[in-house]
Structure formats: C-alpha cells, structure tokens
Amino acid sequence: MLDLNTDLLVEMVDNFLEPFGIDSDFDADFSYDPEDERVYFSIIIAEKSDQLFKKYIARKFGFKVPSIFMMSLLHEVGHFYTLPLFSKIEIEEAHKAKKEIELNLEKVNRRSLKWDSVYSQYFDLKIEKVATIWAVNYYRENKKRCDDFYLKFEQTLKAEYERLGVTE
Numbered sequence: 001m002l003d004l005n006t007d008l009l010v011e012m013v014d015n016f017l018e019p020f021g022i023d024s025d026f027d028a029d030f031s032y033d034p035e036d037e038r039v040y041f042s043i044i045i046a047e048k049s050d051q052l053f054k055k056y057i058a059r060k061f062g063f064k065v066p067s068i069f070m071m072s073l074l075h076e077v078g079h080f081y082t083l084p085l086f087s088k089i090e091i092e093e094a095h096k097a098k099k100e101i102e103l104n105l106e107k108v109n110r111r112s113l114k115w116d117s118v119y120s121q122y123f124d125l126k127i128e129k130v131a132t133i134w135a136v137n138y139y140r141e142n143k144k145r146c147d148d149f150y151l152k153f154e155q156t157l158k159a160e161y162e163r164l165g166v167t168e
Helices: 006-020 047-061 068-085 088-107 113-124 126-141 143-164
Strands: 023-026 031-033 038-041
Touching (some): 006 023, 006 038, 006 068, 006 143, 047 068, 068 126, 068 143, 088 113, 113 126, 126 143
Parallel strands (some): 023 038
Antiparallel strands (some): 031 038
C-alpha cells in the first residue's frame, strides 16, 4: 500500500468545502453520510462508471464535465443540500432501489450495454438526480473556483505520486 498523504488531500478538500459547512474524509468511493454530514471522496478511477456519469450529465443537462472528480465531489455536496427535501420514506425507497440496482449489476456482464442501462437507472433515481442538478448548477455558477481548486488538488496529488515514486 502506498503511503499517500491522505491528510493533506483531506485538508485541501475541507478547505474547498468550508463554505458549505461540511467536512470530508478519504475513502474508496465518493459518498455522503447524512449522519455526520461528511462527504467522502476517492482518487480511484472507476473508468466505466465515470464515463457513464459524464455522458449522463452531457445528455440530461447539456453540460460537459471538466473534471469527474469535481463533479463527483459536488454531487455529494448536493446530497447535503437536497436530501432534506425528501421524506424518510422517499429516502428509504431510494436506498432499496439502489440495492436492487447493485444486485442487478452483479448479474450482468460489465462490458455489456445492459450493464450501462442498469447502471444508468441509478442516475435517474430522484435523490441522485437532484444532487446532480445541484452539482451542475454549482459548477456552472462557480467554474473558476471549482477549476482553480481542482488544478491545485491535481498538482498536489501528482507531487504526492512523484514523492512516492509512482510514475503511472
């Protein structure tokens, strides 16, 4: 396991998130925990799902995603702002639907078009869609802030890789 300075990355993300009043932590995937109002972020590239998310945003919102990392991070912040709009029942139903989608994905070949179709159902869940709408709107209205942050984050991550001797 690489000795990546995740504290440095978390500090950078926390500084970006400060105006929102939420904190972050490093994890294997992007998520939002409403219990502790914390956004979890990852630097792992999930090529197929990232590409589907980009295509979804382009198709549904006419927005070309400059950075999948930033869009994913903002999507999780979007949950912070939009989850209170939903009832507990709606949230529970969405979580059940997510679990069903995950089970269906396990049954389908990852390279097939059916996998793409099943995975796309996730993006269309109402709680996911409104978080994405929030993220797209924020990115559009704050492009310079988002792009400046991501450039610094990317440079820091690259410096970390170089420090560790990782070239790819």
